[in-house]
Amino acid sequence: MFELDVRSRKPIYEQLMGKVKELILHGILQADEQLPSVRSLSSQLTVNPNTIQKAYRELERDGYIYSLQGKGSFVAPVRQEQNENQKAQLRGELLRLMAEAVYLGFTVAEVSALYHEAEEQREKGMGND
Amino acid sequence: MFELDVRSRKPIYEQLMGKVKELILHGILQADEQLPSVRSLSSQLTVNPNTIQKAYRELERDGYIYSLQGKGSFVAPVRQEQNENQKAQLRGELLRLMAEAVYLGFTVAEVSALYHEAEEQREKGMGND
DNA sequence: TAACTGTACTACTATTTTTAATACAGTCGG
DNA sequence: CCGACTGTATTAAAAATAGTAGTACAGTTA
Numbered sequence: 001m002f003e004l005d006v007r008s009r010k011p012i013y014e015q016l017m018g019k020v021k022e023l024i025l026h027g028i029l030q031a032d033e034q035l036p037s038v039r040s041l042s043s044q045l046t047v048n049p050n051t052i053q054k055a056y057r058e059l060e061r062d063g064y065i066y067s068l069q070g071k072g073s074f075v076a077p078v079r080q081e082q083n084e085n086q087k088a089q090l091r092g093e094l095l096r097l098m099a100e101a102v103y104l105g106f107t108v109a110e111v112s113a114l115y116h117e118a119e120e121q122r123e124k125g126m127g128n129d
Numbered sequence: 130m131f132e133l134d135v136r137s138r139k140p141i142y143e144q145l146m147g148k149v150k151e152l153i154l155h156g157i158l159q160a161d162e163q164l165p166s167v168r169s170l171s172s173q174l175t176v177n178p179n180t181i182q183k184a185y186r187e188l189e190r191d192g193y194i195y196s197l198q199g200k201g202s203f204v205a206p207v208r209q210e211q212n213e214n215q216k217a218q219l220r221g222e223l224l225r226l227m228a229e230a231v232y233l234g235f236t237v238a239e240v241s242a243l244y245h246e247a248e249e250q251r252e253k254g255m256g257n258d
Numbered sequence: 259t260a261a262c263t264g265t266a267c268t269a270c271t272a273t274t275t276t277t278a279a280t281a282c283a284g285t286c287g288g
Numbered sequence: 289c290c291g292a293c294t295g296t297a298t299t300a301a302a303a304a305t306a307g308t309a310g311t312a313c314a315g316t317t318a
Contacts (some may be wrong), residue, residue, distance in 0.1 A: 009305080011275060025228040037294060048277045053296075069295045070284030080234060087233050091243065094226055098247035099154040101223065104216050105209060108244045114220065115237045118227035138273095140307065166263060177309050182265075198264045199316035 001036060004045055012047055016055040024064055024075055027125035031077035035065060038073075062086070130165060133174055141176055142184040149184070153193055153204055156255035160206035164194060167202075191215070 002019045004012055023029040038056065042049040056073050059065045063086055067073040101111060131148045133141055152158040164170075167185065171178040185202050188194045192215050196202040230240060 011305095013275080022228075025232045038296090039294080050278085051276060054275090056295090067295060068284085070286085070293085072285095072294060078232065078234070083233060087235070090226065090229055090233060090235075094230065094240065094243050095247060097219065097223055097226060098244045099151075099250065100219055101244065102247045102251055103154045104207065104212065104219060106216070106219075108241055111223065111244050112237055112241055114223050115227045115230065115240050118224060118231045121228065122231055142307080167265090168263080177307090179310085180308065183307085185264085196264060197316085198314065199262080201263060201316095 002041070002045065004047075006047075012045075013051050013055040013058070016045075016052065017059055020055070020059055021064055025122070027122045029075050030126070031075050033075045035073040035075070131170070131174065133176075141174075142180050142187070145170075145174075145181065145184040146188055149188060150193055154251070155253075156251050158204050159255075160204050162204045164202045164204070 002016060004015050004019075006012065008015065020029070020035070029035075035056075036044070038049050038052045041052045045052075056065065056067060060067055060073075060076075063083055064076055065073050066076045098111070131145060133144050133148075137144065149158070149164070158164075164185070165173070167178050167181045170181045174181075185194065185196060189196055189202075189205075192212055193205055194202050195205045227240070
């Protein structure tokens with residue numbers, strides 16, 4: 001399900017977070033869908049269970065998944081009301097990148113195009129049920 | 130000129146990179162303007178010269194400044210033709226954040242508003258000559 | 259030549275990441 | 289209730305990476 005590069009300078013748990021997050025953002029993994037267990041992923045990727053757990057713990061802290069003891073880890077549904085923290089943080093990151101975009105000569109149209117590109121990728125992903 | 134927080138968990142050289150980059154992006158530091166020398170900044174901030182140099186080296190790698198041995202370090206002008214690498218990389222980062230924005234329910238209008246916010250901050254900075 | 263500039267190299271220290279070995283606790287099917 | 293699965297916590301150690309320091313070298317300019 002996931003493929004990692006053990007010789008990358010990026011930590012394994014960060015790589016895993018990225019992969020999971022990407023699948024969620026793109027709609028491949030859907031709300032309340034169950035993720036591989038800590039131990040199964042651990043043996044499948046031949047990394048220590050603690051490394052998997054660290055990735056899952058941080059994904060949970062960031063609001064992308066939730067874990068139930070004894071049951072498993074699942075994709076968190078988007079709570080329009082609650083995730084103001086996530087939105088505020090993303091707004092900050094976006095503003096920083098926008099300053100860079102303006103500096104490098106991106107137009108607002110180009111930026112909007114990127115938004116729509118992301119939108120389409122998501123719709124495509126959600127189609128495969 | 131720069132103020133750093135030595136007790137931050139963020140490395141000093143990254144903090145410095147951020148400060149310099151911000152001043153450049155916001156138009157406070159302009160093209161070909163000379164930056165403080167490695168050693169003067171080093172003594173001013175009471176950090177090792179290598180730390181400053183590391184920040185400068187990475188800023189140069191990223192295309193934000195250029196250094197001439199024996200002369201100094203300067204703000205790199207934006208070369209519309211040449212910096213396709215920078216633009217391509219930024220496009221990738223933006224696309225990734227856009228996926229997150231779409232997921233969290235940002236509209237294209239909100240995203241555009243952030244672009245214009247960055248634009249205004251820049252104009253404000255360039256006014257102070 | 260003197261005093262400035264950036265650069266390179268090596269080495270030590272600190273921090274982060276990963277692994278390991280256990281142990282505990284909740285869920286579920288037979 | 290038992291066995292096999294889930295997640296969680298703790299402690300320790302090893303390994304890898306990152307950060308900093310000290311020193312020496314090299315180009316520029318007045």
